[in-house]
Amino acid sequence: MVRTFPNSSRLKYQLGRGYWKSNNFGEAIIWFRQAAEYHYAPAEALLGYMFQFGQGVPQNYREAFSWYSQAANQGFAPAQKNLGLFYEMGLGLTKDILQASEWYRKAAEQGNIDAQNHLKRLSALIIKENAEEHATTETVRRETEGSAVAEGL
Numbered sequence: 001m002v003r004t005f006p007n008s009s010r011l012k013y014q015l016g017r018g019y020w021k022s023n024n025f026g027e028a029i030i031w032f033r034q035a036a037e038y039h040y041a042p043a044e045a046l047l048g049y050m051f052q053f054g055q056g057v058p059q060n061y062r063e064a065f066s067w068y069s070q071a072a073n074q075g076f077a078p079a080q081k082n083l084g085l086f087y088e089m090g091l092g093l094t095k096d097i098l099q100a101s102e103w104y105r106k107a108a109e110q111g112n113i114d115a116q117n118h119l120k121r122l123s124a125l126i127i128k129e130n131a132e133e134h135a136t137t138e139t140v141r142r143e144t145e146g147s148a149v150a151e152g153l
Contacts, residue, residue, distance in 0.1 A: 007038070009034075009035040009037075009038035009039075009040035009043065010035070010040065012031045012032075012034045012035040012040075012043070013031070013032065013035040013040055013042055013043040013046075015031045016028045016029070016030070016031030016032040016034075016035060016043065016046070017046070019031065020032075020046065020050075020055075025050065025055045025056025025057075026056050028046075028050070028055075028056065029047070029050060029056050029057060031043075032046050032047050032050070033047065036067070036070075039070070039074065041070075041071040041074045041075075041076035041079065042071070042076065044067050044068075044070045044071035044074075044076075044079070045067065045068060045071040045076055045078055045079040045082070047067040048063075048064045048065070048066075048067035048068035048071065048079065048082060049064070049082075050064075051063040051064035051067060052064035052068075052082075052091075060092075061086070061091045061092025061093075062092045062093075064086075064091075064092070065083070065086055065091070065092055065093065068082045068083050068086065069083060072103065072106075075106075075110070077106075077107040077110040077111070077112040077115065078107070078112065080103050080104075080106045080107035080110075080112070080115065081103070081104060081107040081112050081114050081115040081118070083103040084099075084100045084101070084102075084103035084104035084107065084115060084118055084119075085100070085118070086100075087099040087100035087103060088100035088118070088122065097122065097125075097126065100118075100122060101119060101122050101123070101126075103115075104116075104118045104119040104122065105119055
């Protein structure tokens with residue numbers, strides 16, 4: 001098959017996936033890289049996964065992020081969701097909840113259920129943090145006003 005379709009990124013990806021599923025990560029990465037040369041997003045995302053979890057390669061969050069980014073920028077929802085996780089958890093980069101939300105939103109809009117759930121959870125967390133921040137600010141204001149009155153200011 002590969003001789004018949006030597007430039008088929010999908011075929012190379014499927015071969016890599018077969019090796020990956022049988023835990024032959026060394027062979028899988030060869031085929032995924034070949035598919036990724038043609039900017040095949042599923043292969044790029046699986047390369048990201050392999051670097052994220054150290055499958056056949058040393059674990060490397062920056063390399064994983066790079067592969068996920070390539071796939072995500074092509075609109076591949078699973079990679080977009082994974083970028084959301086990287087930003088939310090601060091894996092190899094500074095935590096950024098707003099960036100996490102943005103990537104989750106992009107994946108969620110394509111029907112990615114995991115991203116939808118992460119987005120709902122993050123939204124609730126942001127609302128809660130904003131409410132707590134407002135409550136703290138209000139408490140400080142009242143205490144400041146109270147002490148100012150007591151001190152005759």
